[in-house]
Amino acid sequence: MADQFRSRCAIASALEIIGDKWTLVVIRSLMLGATSYSDLLGAPERIATNILADRLNRLESWGLVESAPAPPGGRARGRYQLTTAGADLLPILQAIAAWGEAHLPDRWRVPDWFWNATPNDLLKRP
Amino acid sequence: MADQFRSRCAIASALEIIGDKWTLVVIRSLMLGATSYSDLLGAPERIATNILADRLNRLESWGLVESAPAPPGGRARGRYQLTTAGADLLPILQAIAAWGEAHLPDRWRVPDWFWNATPNDLLKRP
Numbered sequence: 676m677a678d679q680f681r682s683r684c685a686i687a688s689a690l691e692i693i694g695d696k697w698t699l700v701v702i703r704s705l706m707l708g709a710t711s712y713s714d715l716l717g718a719p720e721r722i723a724t725n726i727l728a729d730r731l732n733r734l735e736s737w738g739l740v741e742s743a744p745a746p747p748g749g750r751a752r753g754r755y756q757l758t759t760a761g762a763d764l765l766p767i768l769q770a771i772a773a774w775g776e777a778h779l780p781d782r783w784r785v786p787d788w789f790w791n792a793t794p795n796d797l798l799k800r801p
Numbered sequence: 802m803a804d805q806f807r808s809r810c811a812i813a814s815a816l817e818i819i820g821d822k823w824t825l826v827v828i829r830s831l832m833l834g835a836t837s838y839s840d841l842l843g844a845p846e847r848i849a850t851n852i853l854a855d856r857l858n859r860l861e862s863w864g865l866v867e868s869a870p871a872p873p874g875g876r877a878r879g880r881y882q883l884t885t886a887g888a889d890l891l892p893i894l895q896a897i898a899a900w901g902e903a904h905l906p907d908r909w910r911v912p913d914w915f916w917n918a919t920p921n922d923l924l925k926r927p
Contacts, residue, residue: 680905681845684901684909688905694821696821697816699820720807720808766900771816771819779811
């Protein structure tokens with residue numbers, strides 16, 4: 676059977692899902708507590724709305740993020756949350772953050788809870 | 802001073818260096834023992850030569866890979882090797898590999914040494 680990925684390498688395959696400049700920035704924002712589209716759009720990196728919409732669609736289609744639609748008639752917007760597979764990206768983001776702190780000068784300090792968190796912690800938040 | 806990155810977030814900044822489909826595939830190949838341009842070009846993902854050349858240039862300019870030029874007059878080609886900062890990407894690749902093995906079916910088995918390796922191990926190889 677033809678594989679949908681470039682190879683069966685776990686690293687190369689995963690990078691076809693998360694290997695771009697923005698996908699893991701969106702995941703980071705969700706891990707830090709963003710829940711709405713406007714929360715995500717308001718991240719300091721100033722993601723363009725078409726890129727954000729595309730990445731959320733991709734993340735939903737890969738089963739890493741799920742959205743709860745807005746309640747009918749209300750003014751509330753939809754909410755986005757990590758799935759189990761999405762929360763399991765946490766060790767990747769922790770490793771990227773550690774590398775960035777070690778090798779890029781003058782970055783913001785990563786909050787202590789982030790280093791100590793587990794994927795399960797991200798799923799238990801209200 | 803204006804920052805060269807989108808924000809001072811360590812994750813978002815690092816992704817401007819490694820956040821694409823190919824950069825960490827090249828790093829993976831170097832970690833698995835590739836040393837020459839043709840080794841890298843021969844990886845199973847069939848990277849295009851213009852993309853490989855671009856990523857190697859970027860990796861050298863960021864100080865993650867260094868190249869030793871071919872000796873004059875010989876038939877030997879240049880050699881690429883990870884710098885300390887490049888070898889320090891290992892925990893990111895280990896985390897990506899673990900996520901890929903856990904969430905993508907039917908990937909190749911990651912060799913045991915890879916899980917147990919440290920960045921320093923990658924620098925000590927002949």
